[in-house]
Amino acid sequence: MDLLKRALRDPSICQMNPEEITIGGRKISPKQTIKFKGTETKEYTFEQVLFYLLNKDKKYTAYMTLCKESGIGKIYYTDQKIIVEEIENFKEASIEAKIDGPDFRYIGFRDYSYLNNICKKEEEGRPVTYYAIVPQSVSSPVNLSNVKEFFEKGICSDEISISEAEKVELKIEGFGVVAVDDVGRFTSEDWKKVVCIFLDGTKWQVSRWNIKDVGEIFNSIPTFCFVKRGMTSSIYMRNWNAIEIPIQNGKVDGPILSSIKERIRSCILGI
Structure with missing residues (x-):
């Protein structure tokens, strides 16, 4: 997210091609997926998000044409504002980490994978409004x-x-x-x-x-x-x-x- 924030501030540091994206000298896979809090049910690739950021000031129809010509998926119109706001408000967090020793580790051998299925069924059972x-x-x-x-x-x-x-x-x-x-x-x-x-x-x-x-x-x-x-x-x-x-x-x-x-x-x- 910090790279997208840099790209939003200074588009000139970005280079895009189908195999590789470079932002400020750092290389990223175009197909790496990104999730945003406001668009939890929709995943976008790094390529899609960056392409939109570089063309966000264009009219929607012009942006759609560029997406089609470039073979890059569009950012859904109702997600655009949310994505930009989340990138603008992103703050890189730093935490203090302590490495524990073997004597303090607990390794559980119980299988809790069934909980994932329960959560999925609960979500599927909810009526859509x-x-x-x-x-x-x-x-x-x-x-x-x-x-x-x-x-x-x-x-x-x-x-x-x-x-x-x-x-x-x-x-x-x-x-x-x-x-x-x-x-x-x-x-x-x-x-x-x-x-x-x-x-x-x-x-x-x-x-x-x-x-x-x-x-x-x-x-x-x-x-x-x-x-x-x-x-x-x-x-x-x-x-x-x-x-x-x-x-x-x-x-x-x-x-x-x-x-x-x-x-x-x-x-x-x-x-």
């Missing part, structure tokens, strides 16, 4: 106040109230999904569990998300925008990869609602 993001706006046909009714009956309205709830628990295609309208405190792990996004067509909705490239999110997560039948979405919305949901008489047709649920199911299953 998936998220659906809905607008906060009362001008949106759906927000937290009526999202449950929407998924059950396809009912939506132009005149809805502000919900006092912070979240609403749903059951979609047999999966538990939590609907939320505030993602300001979402971590990279939370974003990986988002299975659908509903937009109200305003730039205001996403301006508070603190995400560098929202377009990349809409390309990887099923995203929907409500549009009254016979009308077209705003120019702002057409720049995004959002599926239009036609509304007529305060309701979404059954087949359309089913297709929304199926897209959410496919996202959960990774189909």
Whole structure:
């Protein structure tokens, strides 16, 4: 981590090639893996992290193109800020070590490997919480106040109230999904569990998300925008990869609602 911190401060000391990376004269294997506290379920190679640090000031689309041209895996967009912060905050620790003698050593011969299997089963048994993001706006046909009714009956309205709830628990295609309208405190792990996004067509909705490239999110997560039948979405919305949901008489047709649920199911299953 100290080498990455040096690279972040002074990129000129870095040299990269497929077989070897050199930082300030020290050589490192490009495929050496690194774990970060905020991205525990995702490992990155030294090559991936350094390549991102050297190109972090570029736009996400430009960075993606460079990754593809160089044959280097990308750093997931929700992990980028976390990785930079962990590197910047890293402090090299020093400890005093004492070497013990044979008389003071205890060597255990009992096999405790079964504990690892128990921990794995415990982790696997925990239900995953998936998220659906809905607008906060009362001008949106759906927000937290009526999202449950929407998924059950396809009912939506132009005149809805502000919900006092912070979240609403749903059951979609047999999966538990939590609907939320505030993602300001979402971590990279939370974003990986988002299975659908509903937009109200305003730039205001996403301006508070603190995400560098929202377009990349809409390309990887099923995203929907409500549009009254016979009308077209705003120019702002057409720049995004959002599926239009036609509304007529305060309701979404059954087949359309089913297709929304199926897209959410496919996202959960990774189909």
